[in-house]
Amino acid sequence: MMMAELWSQMGSLMATIIFIYTLFEKFFPPNLRDRLQSYTHKITSHFYPYIQITFPEFTGERLKRSEAYTSIQTYLTASSSHTAKRLKAEVVKDSHKPLVLSMDDNEEIADEFRGVKVWWTASKTTTGSQPFSFSYYPPPDAKRYYKLSFHKSHRDLITMNYIHYVLEKGKEIASKNRQLKLFTNNPSSGWYGYKSTKWSHVIFEHPASFETLAMEERKKEEIIKDLEKFKGGKEYYAKIGKAWKRGYLLYGPPGTGKSTMIAAMANFMNYDLYDLELTAVKDNTELRKLLIETPSKSIIVIEDIDCSLDLTGQRKKKKEENENEKEKDPMKRAQEEESKGSKVTLSGLLNFIDGIWSACGGERIIIFTTNFVDKLDPALIRRGRMDKHIELSYCGFEAFRVLAKNYLDLETHGLFGRIGKLLEEVNMTPADVAENLMPKSVDEGVEDCLINLIKALEIAKEEEAKKKAEEEEEARKKVEEEEEEKDKDKEKNNEKTSEGVKENGFH
């Protein structure tokens, strides 16, 4: 009985409020309403010691989603899922979390910064003519915003430090939650038309990390430090007046981990990968267009640079070509141009690396890989363009230990000493060592794998010794043949001189 009475009283109170609000909306013209609101704000702010700042979701005339709103949302999402009582669950594009929980509308959460308490509220306003629409869907003109409230005595701290901190932190969390992507360039014939793009991508899910990368610890740490310095080097690069980019040249025989290292770098830096296939790029203009489309926080990769194009000889050949070109008829020349495919030149690539457009956006890493570092034009790999040259080489003992940990979960073993000695004598790539460490059947244990590796190393050692002996034998034969040739020449010369002496009548 009591409950029913209470409900009916509450019902009539609600009806009265709605009635007054409708009257207010209907009979007061908008300008009078605004003025009344402004007076009430003035009066309340006189007694109310709190400051409020709102961050609307959309800003500007073209209603662009505000970056600040997005960053605040990410920041609050990270903290609100523990403290807020009402949460909203959403599936967010490009995030590796299946569901993202954020604070619901009209929910308030508190935050603390350097001992100062602040409050965030997620709100929305509905403007327009239907204040009491009970439609199932939210009204189309609902405007969402975040409201930050704090005591006026902390005005400077909040406006100058806290907001900046929230925005930066939000960006940092967003980049950590982001799924990495691997982009490849499309041939320019598909660049135009509906929804076409220069780069296509897949989600990048390579598990490589510096921890699992087999190489000397000292070398690995040096690379990690270099990458860390680059990541936090925005001010430093601005100070020294250099574009915020860094070039790495990874070189070494096949199977020594160049591609694996690129994947580890992408995961470590949390940057997207742009795998540039140079043979699909028609000319330097296309190359420039492709680069302009790469955003900051990306790694641009050109694998096997020595095979991608005949970059090394292009400069030398150019002069000869120009001479020949003048003599050819135009039809033939056009046909040849067409069949040549890519016309990216070394100078185009050099401009790509350190030309003016490599500075737009900043924070980019460029990686070249090659199996034959000596084949490359020195201009392409000089310091400043390729700032760091990293050699990936045959498997040493330290690298083996990383592989043993990865593949067999093994820190040490009685057979390690023998393997270490063999690795000093034999050149085997980490790819081959890894292959031998993998169990060949379900009943093979850790020791069997190590024995397999020892056998493989011994076979490789024998082969190397055999090859060396053959080479030495060949070299010896060559020397012998040369000696014989020399002796024959000598004999011939002697014969000639004795004949000459005879002809001239000397005895």
Ligand SMILES: Nc1ncnc2c1ncn2[C@@H]1O[C@H](COP(=O)(O)OP(=O)(O)OP(=O)(O)O)[C@@H](O)[C@H]1O
């Ligand atoms: N240093 C390494 N650390 C860990 N795994 C490695 C390493 N080197 C090679 N591997 C293993 O061998 C395989 C081949 O290595 P990867 O593709 O990185 O070699 P690469 O140097 O890029 O060879 P290529 O010159 O032929 O492109 C990888 O899948 C990886 O499992």
Ligand SMILES: [Mg+2]
């Ligand atoms: Mg590779």
